[in-house]
Amino acid sequence: MATILEVKNLRKFFHLYILNNKQIEALTDVEFSMEEGEIVGLTGKSGSGKSTLMKTIYRTYLANEGEINYLSSASGIVDLVTANEHTVLELRRKEITYCSQFLKVIPRVTAVDVVADPIVKKESDRILAREVATELIQKLGLPKELWDAFPSTFSGGEQQRINIAHAIISKPRFLLVDEPTASLDAKTKDIVIELILDLKKQGTSVLLITHDEYTLSNLADKIVHLQHGRIVEQTYA
């Protein structure tokens, strides 16, 4: 089995000019790797750098040092630290999706359309895409009266379902998920776990941030533990 992600010597700091040049060291010498089809859990206290690491892999944050070598199915190994923006956008469209801790929806787009969006390549796909999206949010237990409502008004748990559905609908090759089960009830949590395991069966590799022991023990093949921006332990389940 091939290595899908290899993070080497990664450093990330924030230099905040507008806060008196304050510098925050968020990640220091981070190294780990993931095999294809593996689910890696990322844990650590709040502020330890988990979301920063995930966003740096997705290139929402720019690394200051190191490499993030991702094995693309279309184009071989791509270093996400230095890849050009266009390449990163292509990968986001075709291979890598990210489920943020917080909802960032486009205003005035309905729940079904938000979820369908990643699989609508041309306008003619829309009807079918909406069907797939509806099936998915139904499975996640989103009440029917919300399907055609605007997610910006939803509760935390409802928004989280939209986020998850949006990230997995395209069956990505590589899924990044930040606290997917944090505000879900036990039943919905199990559904999310099942959906992620389904993806894994189909070959998806998953990097998962979670505080939740139950989610972690049901999903993770390997656990990477962060403390003050450094990896302090890696354990296999």
Place this chain on the structure above:
Amino acid sequence: MSSSIKNDWVLKVENLTKIYGSYSDETIALTGPQRGTNICPITGSIVACANISFELYPGEVLGIVGESGSGKSTIVKQLFFDMEVTNGNAYLKPYKNGTVNILTESNQKKRYMRNHLMGMVYQNPRDGLNFSFTSGGNIAEKLLMADMFHVGKIRERASSLLSKTEVPVARMDDLPAYFSGGMQQRVQISKAIANNPPLLFLDEITSGLDVSVQAKVLDLIRGLQRELGIAMIVVSHDLSVIRMLTDRTLVLKDGRIVERGLTDQILQDPQHEYTQLLVSSLL
């Protein structure tokens, strides 16, 4: 991947520069963000933009953001041939396969490119619409310039464009002067996309509108982008417009690009001091 798509751009711009007034060899070095001005202290010339280089890919939406006077309009106006350039090259893939500098082509060739390959929507509808023509007449004008001469087809296309941009087709024969600002902007958008251009420039198109109307125009642009896959350059001083519409962003200050990146990176991990200031004022 990077090698296979390197030459895939629709528009490639190199060192685009516009200086007003007579300047010296030092003018560029004496202006820009480090100097905090676009006015040359020796010659008094104004460097509206300098050394602007970027590529735009098919179907991509590129944002240009910066405060008023930073040079945003100057960039798109030069590329749309509204304004002469001082220096620089630009290549358009659908024109001679991107092999010639379009900025030095003849006026006749430039007209051809404007009519067939580009569209522009201005902040002020009066710059993009002929107010003595009806809304349908404005679209017809653009179609005629793009060599569509069949009257029946022109009317058909005009009414389909107006309905696409949610202008009541019944108002096709009315003068835009009697329309609301938001509706004038919709007519201007219909006209700009009438020739099915592979490239569209949008310069502060919501700046003169009420907030509720702004939102609808932005929704329209997003829908058109999705439906038609036109590559767009979106100019705005407003980061929330940039956030909503664009994939990549150039940040402009005193006529120079101070930062460029994926739009989510610019917003969440801004590197340049000026960008950090812009972003903090958004929150």
